Amino acid sequence: MPMDVRLLRIDSRLLHGQVTTNWAKVTKVNRILVVSDKVARDKIRRTLLIQASPPGIKVNVITVAKMIGIYHDIRFSSLKVMILVEEPEDAKRLIAGGVTVDTVNIGAISFDKTKVMVSDAIAVNDVDVAAFSWIHKKGIKLDVRKVSGDNSKDLWHALSEKELV
Template structure:
Protein backbone atom coordinates (compact mmCIF):
# COMPACT_ATOMS: atom_id res chain seq x y z
CA UNK A 1 0.00 0.00 0.00
CA UNK A 2 1.25 3.44 -0.86
CA UNK A 3 0.39 5.87 1.92
CA UNK A 4 0.32 9.25 0.24
CA UNK A 5 -0.45 11.05 3.50
CA UNK A 6 -0.89 10.17 7.15
CA UNK A 7 -2.93 12.97 8.71
CA UNK A 8 -3.79 13.55 12.36
CA UNK A 9 -7.02 15.50 12.66
CA UNK A 10 -9.56 15.22 15.45
CA UNK A 11 -12.25 16.12 12.89
CA UNK A 12 -11.20 13.19 10.68
CA UNK A 13 -12.89 13.49 7.26
CA UNK A 14 -14.26 16.95 6.49
CA UNK A 15 -14.37 19.42 3.59
CA UNK A 16 -10.67 20.32 3.49
CA UNK A 17 -9.60 16.69 3.43
CA UNK A 18 -12.32 15.59 1.04
CA UNK A 19 -11.94 18.39 -1.47
CA UNK A 20 -8.30 19.43 -1.24
CA UNK A 21 -5.98 16.74 0.08
CA UNK A 22 -7.65 13.78 -1.64
CA UNK A 23 -7.71 15.57 -5.00
CA UNK A 24 -4.12 16.87 -4.85
CA UNK A 25 -2.73 13.53 -3.66
CA UNK A 26 -4.73 11.57 -6.26
CA UNK A 27 -5.74 8.89 -3.79
CA UNK A 28 -8.21 6.13 -4.54
CA UNK A 29 -9.01 5.48 -0.88
CA UNK A 30 -9.41 7.41 2.31
CA UNK A 31 -8.97 5.18 5.32
CA UNK A 32 -10.16 6.49 8.67
CA UNK A 33 -8.33 4.50 11.33
CA UNK A 34 -9.93 4.64 14.77
CA UNK A 35 -11.04 1.95 17.17
CA UNK A 36 -13.73 4.26 18.61
CA UNK A 37 -15.17 5.40 15.28
CA UNK A 38 -15.12 1.86 13.85
CA UNK A 39 -17.50 0.85 16.69
CA UNK A 40 -19.80 3.87 16.21
CA UNK A 41 -22.24 3.27 13.35
CA UNK A 42 -23.53 6.86 13.34
CA UNK A 43 -20.05 8.38 13.04
CA UNK A 44 -19.08 5.79 10.42
CA UNK A 45 -22.12 6.67 8.32
CA UNK A 46 -21.47 10.42 8.59
CA UNK A 47 -17.83 9.99 7.59
CA UNK A 48 -18.71 7.85 4.59
CA UNK A 49 -21.27 10.45 3.49
CA UNK A 50 -18.50 13.10 3.47
CA UNK A 51 -16.48 11.15 0.91
CA UNK A 52 -15.63 12.92 -2.32
CA UNK A 53 -17.00 11.45 -5.57
CA UNK A 54 -14.91 8.60 -6.93
CA UNK A 55 -12.97 7.96 -3.73
CA UNK A 56 -13.79 5.03 -1.49
CA UNK A 57 -13.86 5.70 2.24
CA UNK A 58 -13.30 2.99 4.82
CA UNK A 59 -13.51 3.24 8.62
CA UNK A 60 -11.45 0.55 10.31
CA UNK A 61 -9.82 -0.20 13.67
CA UNK A 62 -6.07 0.12 14.19
CA UNK A 63 -5.26 -3.59 14.04
CA UNK A 64 -7.14 -4.03 10.76
CA UNK A 65 -5.10 -1.17 9.28
CA UNK A 66 -1.92 -3.04 10.13
CA UNK A 67 -3.26 -6.26 8.59
CA UNK A 68 -4.19 -4.64 5.28
CA UNK A 69 -1.00 -2.55 5.15
CA UNK A 70 1.11 -5.71 5.16
CA UNK A 71 -1.24 -7.73 2.92
CA UNK A 72 0.11 -7.84 -0.65
CA UNK A 73 -3.45 -7.89 -2.02
CA UNK A 74 -3.63 -4.17 -1.16
CA UNK A 75 -0.28 -3.13 -2.67
CA UNK A 76 -2.00 -1.17 -5.44
CA UNK A 77 -3.89 1.09 -3.01
CA UNK A 78 -2.95 4.76 -2.98
CA UNK A 79 -4.33 5.89 0.35
CA UNK A 80 -4.85 8.87 2.60
CA UNK A 81 -4.84 7.66 6.21
CA UNK A 82 -6.69 9.72 8.83
CA UNK A 83 -6.33 9.26 12.59
CA UNK A 84 -7.84 11.30 15.43
CA UNK A 85 -4.78 11.77 17.61
CA UNK A 86 -0.99 11.46 17.71
CA UNK A 87 -1.16 8.28 19.83
CA UNK A 88 -2.91 6.41 17.00
CA UNK A 89 -0.33 7.66 14.48
CA UNK A 90 2.42 6.57 16.88
CA UNK A 91 0.86 3.10 17.21
CA UNK A 92 0.73 2.63 13.44
CA UNK A 93 4.35 3.72 12.98
CA UNK A 94 5.59 1.63 15.93
CA UNK A 95 4.01 -1.37 14.24
CA UNK A 96 5.66 -0.87 10.87
CA UNK A 97 3.75 1.66 8.81
CA UNK A 98 6.30 3.70 6.87
CA UNK A 99 5.97 7.48 6.41
CA UNK A 100 8.47 10.33 6.10
CA UNK A 101 6.15 12.91 7.57
CA UNK A 102 2.82 13.30 9.28
CA UNK A 103 0.44 16.13 8.51
CA UNK A 104 -1.25 17.61 11.56
CA UNK A 105 -4.58 19.20 10.69
CA UNK A 106 -6.37 20.02 13.92
CA UNK A 107 -6.41 18.77 17.49
CA UNK A 108 -9.47 20.11 19.26
CA UNK A 109 -9.18 22.16 22.42
CA UNK A 110 -10.47 21.07 25.81
CA UNK A 111 -9.54 22.14 29.33
CA UNK A 112 -6.75 19.54 29.71
CA UNK A 113 -4.96 20.77 26.58
CA UNK A 114 -2.67 23.69 25.76
CA UNK A 115 -3.18 25.65 22.55
CA UNK A 116 -0.05 25.69 20.38
CA UNK A 117 -1.57 27.11 17.18
CA UNK A 118 -5.02 28.39 16.26
CA UNK A 119 -6.16 24.83 15.46
CA UNK A 120 -3.85 22.55 17.45
CA UNK A 121 -3.94 21.87 21.16
CA UNK A 122 -1.98 19.17 22.94
CA UNK A 123 -1.91 17.29 26.23
CA UNK A 124 0.90 15.22 27.77
CA UNK A 125 -0.16 12.03 25.94
CA UNK A 126 -0.03 13.89 22.60
CA UNK A 127 3.39 15.36 23.42
CA UNK A 128 4.79 11.93 24.34
CA UNK A 129 3.53 10.44 21.06
CA UNK A 130 4.82 13.41 19.04
CA UNK A 131 8.19 13.13 20.81
CA UNK A 132 8.49 9.47 19.85
CA UNK A 133 7.46 10.19 16.24
CA UNK A 134 9.96 13.07 16.02
CA UNK A 135 12.71 10.85 17.47
CA UNK A 136 12.11 8.44 14.54
CA UNK A 137 13.08 11.22 12.14
CA UNK A 138 9.53 11.82 10.93
CA UNK A 139 8.65 15.42 10.10
CA UNK A 140 5.58 16.89 11.84
CA UNK A 141 4.03 19.09 9.16
CA UNK A 142 1.24 21.56 9.89
CA UNK A 143 -0.97 22.50 6.95
CA UNK A 144 -4.73 22.76 6.76
CA UNK A 145 -4.74 22.39 2.98
CA UNK A 146 -2.04 21.37 0.51
CA UNK A 147 -1.39 24.91 -0.75
CA UNK A 148 -0.63 26.31 2.72
CA UNK A 149 2.99 26.86 3.62
CA UNK A 150 4.37 24.05 5.74
CA UNK A 151 5.09 24.74 9.41
CA UNK A 152 7.12 22.48 11.68
CA UNK A 153 5.05 21.44 14.70
CA UNK A 154 8.18 20.29 16.55
CA UNK A 155 9.71 23.76 16.26
CA UNK A 156 6.51 25.33 17.59
CA UNK A 157 6.40 22.90 20.52
CA UNK A 158 10.03 23.80 21.37
CA UNK A 159 9.32 27.53 21.13
CA UNK A 160 6.36 27.13 23.49
CA UNK A 161 8.56 25.25 25.99
CA UNK A 162 6.50 22.06 25.74
CA UNK A 163 9.42 19.83 24.70
CA UNK A 164 13.14 19.79 25.41
CA UNK A 165 15.03 22.43 23.45
CA UNK A 166 18.14 20.25 23.14
CA UNK A 167 16.43 17.82 20.73
CA UNK A 168 16.20 18.92 17.12
Protein backbone atom coordinates in the same frame (compact mmCIF):
# COMPACT_ATOMS: atom_id res chain seq x y z
CA MET B 1 5.51 -4.13 -1.76
CA PRO B 2 3.55 -2.58 1.08
CA MET B 3 0.65 -0.26 0.61
CA ASP B 4 1.30 3.17 -0.87
CA VAL B 5 0.50 5.61 1.93
CA ARG B 6 0.46 9.04 0.35
CA LEU B 7 -0.61 10.99 3.39
CA LEU B 8 -0.92 10.31 7.09
CA ARG B 9 -2.89 13.09 8.65
CA ILE B 10 -3.95 13.88 12.18
CA ASP B 11 -7.19 15.81 12.33
CA SER B 12 -9.81 15.71 15.08
CA ARG B 13 -12.51 16.24 12.54
CA LEU B 14 -11.15 13.41 10.40
CA LEU B 15 -12.94 13.77 7.09
CA HIS B 16 -14.29 17.18 6.24
CA GLY B 17 -14.46 19.71 3.45
CA GLN B 18 -10.83 20.77 3.35
CA VAL B 19 -9.54 17.28 3.39
CA THR B 20 -11.92 15.88 0.86
CA THR B 21 -11.52 18.54 -1.77
CA ASN B 22 -7.94 19.51 -1.34
CA TRP B 23 -5.84 16.65 -0.09
CA ALA B 24 -7.57 13.93 -2.04
CA LYS B 25 -6.94 15.84 -5.24
CA VAL B 26 -3.35 16.74 -4.51
CA THR B 27 -2.30 13.31 -3.31
CA LYS B 28 -4.27 11.51 -6.04
CA VAL B 29 -5.31 8.73 -3.69
CA ASN B 30 -7.90 6.13 -4.57
CA ARG B 31 -8.86 5.32 -1.03
CA ILE B 32 -9.33 7.17 2.22
CA LEU B 33 -8.86 5.17 5.38
CA VAL B 34 -10.19 6.61 8.59
CA VAL B 35 -8.29 4.78 11.30
CA SER B 36 -9.75 4.98 14.76
CA ASP B 37 -10.82 2.28 17.18
CA LYS B 38 -13.47 4.56 18.59
CA VAL B 39 -15.05 5.55 15.32
CA ALA B 40 -14.90 2.08 13.83
CA ARG B 41 -17.18 0.93 16.60
CA ASP B 42 -19.52 3.90 16.49
CA LYS B 43 -22.14 3.06 13.92
CA ILE B 44 -23.40 6.62 13.62
CA ARG B 45 -20.08 8.35 13.11
CA ARG B 46 -18.98 5.57 10.84
CA THR B 47 -21.96 6.02 8.59
CA LEU B 48 -21.60 9.79 8.57
CA LEU B 49 -17.96 9.57 7.56
CA ILE B 50 -18.63 7.10 4.81
CA GLN B 51 -21.33 9.34 3.46
CA ALA B 52 -18.96 12.29 3.45
CA SER B 53 -16.63 10.58 1.01
CA PRO B 54 -15.68 12.60 -2.05
CA PRO B 55 -17.06 11.30 -5.34
CA GLY B 56 -15.07 8.46 -6.81
CA ILE B 57 -13.09 7.72 -3.70
CA LYS B 58 -14.11 5.06 -1.28
CA VAL B 59 -13.83 5.60 2.43
CA ASN B 60 -13.33 2.83 4.96
CA VAL B 61 -13.43 3.23 8.69
CA ILE B 62 -11.19 0.65 10.37
CA THR B 63 -9.39 -0.03 13.59
CA VAL B 64 -5.68 0.53 14.12
CA ALA B 65 -5.07 -3.20 14.30
CA LYS B 66 -6.81 -3.77 11.00
CA MET B 67 -4.88 -0.95 9.36
CA ILE B 68 -1.62 -2.54 10.38
CA GLY B 69 -2.89 -5.90 9.20
CA ILE B 70 -3.81 -4.78 5.73
CA TYR B 71 -0.77 -2.53 5.36
CA HIS B 72 1.45 -5.55 5.26
CA ASP B 73 -0.88 -7.68 3.18
CA ILE B 74 0.25 -7.70 -0.44
CA ARG B 75 -3.30 -8.22 -1.61
CA PHE B 76 -3.94 -4.58 -0.82
CA SER B 77 -0.79 -3.20 -2.38
CA SER B 78 -2.61 -1.60 -5.29
CA LEU B 79 -4.26 0.90 -2.98
CA LYS B 80 -3.04 4.47 -2.88
CA VAL B 81 -4.28 5.67 0.44
CA MET B 82 -4.71 8.67 2.65
CA ILE B 83 -4.86 7.73 6.32
CA LEU B 84 -6.80 9.96 8.67
CA VAL B 85 -6.45 9.62 12.42
CA GLU B 86 -8.03 11.59 15.23
CA GLU B 87 -5.09 11.91 17.54
CA PRO B 88 -1.28 11.68 17.60
CA GLU B 89 -1.40 8.48 19.65
CA ASP B 90 -3.08 6.63 16.79
CA ALA B 91 -0.46 7.91 14.36
CA LYS B 92 2.22 6.65 16.69
CA ARG B 93 0.60 3.24 16.94
CA LEU B 94 0.43 2.99 13.16
CA ILE B 95 4.07 3.93 12.72
CA ALA B 96 5.07 1.54 15.47
CA GLY B 97 3.08 -1.11 13.66
CA GLY B 98 5.24 -0.67 10.58
CA VAL B 99 3.37 1.88 8.50
CA THR B 100 6.17 3.78 6.81
CA VAL B 101 5.92 7.53 6.18
CA ASP B 102 8.43 10.34 6.12
CA THR B 103 5.98 13.03 7.15
CA VAL B 104 2.94 13.22 9.38
CA ASN B 105 0.58 15.97 8.42
CA ILE B 106 -1.29 17.72 11.20
CA GLY B 107 -4.47 19.62 10.42
CA ALA B 108 -6.37 20.47 13.55
CA ILE B 109 -6.50 18.97 17.02
CA SER B 110 -9.41 20.21 19.00
CA PHE B 111 -9.06 21.88 22.36
CA ASP B 112 -10.35 20.65 25.67
CA LYS B 113 -9.58 21.37 29.30
CA THR B 114 -6.58 19.08 29.45
CA LYS B 115 -4.85 20.72 26.52
CA VAL B 116 -2.84 23.79 25.71
CA MET B 117 -2.90 25.61 22.39
CA VAL B 118 0.22 25.27 20.26
CA SER B 119 -1.09 27.09 17.22
CA ASP B 120 -4.46 28.51 16.29
CA ALA B 121 -5.75 25.07 15.33
CA ILE B 122 -3.70 22.64 17.37
CA ALA B 123 -4.05 21.84 21.03
CA VAL B 124 -2.04 19.17 22.82
CA ASN B 125 -1.92 17.41 26.16
CA ASP B 126 0.80 15.27 27.71
CA VAL B 127 -0.21 12.16 25.84
CA ASP B 128 -0.17 14.03 22.55
CA VAL B 129 3.23 15.56 23.29
CA ALA B 130 4.64 12.17 24.16
CA ALA B 131 3.33 10.72 20.92
CA PHE B 132 4.73 13.61 18.88
CA SER B 133 8.11 13.25 20.56
CA TRP B 134 8.16 9.56 19.75
CA ILE B 135 7.36 10.27 16.12
CA HIS B 136 9.93 13.05 15.93
CA LYS B 137 12.62 10.75 17.27
CA LYS B 138 11.91 8.35 14.45
CA GLY B 139 13.07 11.13 12.14
CA ILE B 140 9.61 11.78 10.80
CA LYS B 141 8.67 15.32 9.91
CA LEU B 142 5.72 16.89 11.69
CA ASP B 143 4.15 19.08 9.04
CA VAL B 144 1.44 21.53 10.05
CA ARG B 145 -0.79 22.40 7.11
CA LYS B 146 -4.53 22.66 6.88
CA VAL B 147 -4.55 22.39 3.13
CA SER B 148 -1.71 21.61 0.76
CA GLY B 149 -1.38 25.22 -0.36
CA ASP B 150 -0.52 26.47 3.15
CA ASN B 151 3.04 27.18 4.15
CA SER B 152 4.39 24.18 5.94
CA LYS B 153 5.23 24.77 9.58
CA ASP B 154 7.18 22.37 11.71
CA LEU B 155 5.19 21.36 14.74
CA TRP B 156 8.39 20.40 16.56
CA HIS B 157 9.49 24.05 16.43
CA ALA B 158 6.20 25.20 17.83
CA LEU B 159 6.34 22.65 20.61
CA SER B 160 9.88 23.69 21.47
CA GLU B 161 8.97 27.36 21.44
CA LYS B 162 6.19 26.70 23.88
CA GLU B 163 8.69 24.72 25.89
CA LEU B 164 6.53 21.66 25.81
CA VAL B 165 9.42 19.45 24.66
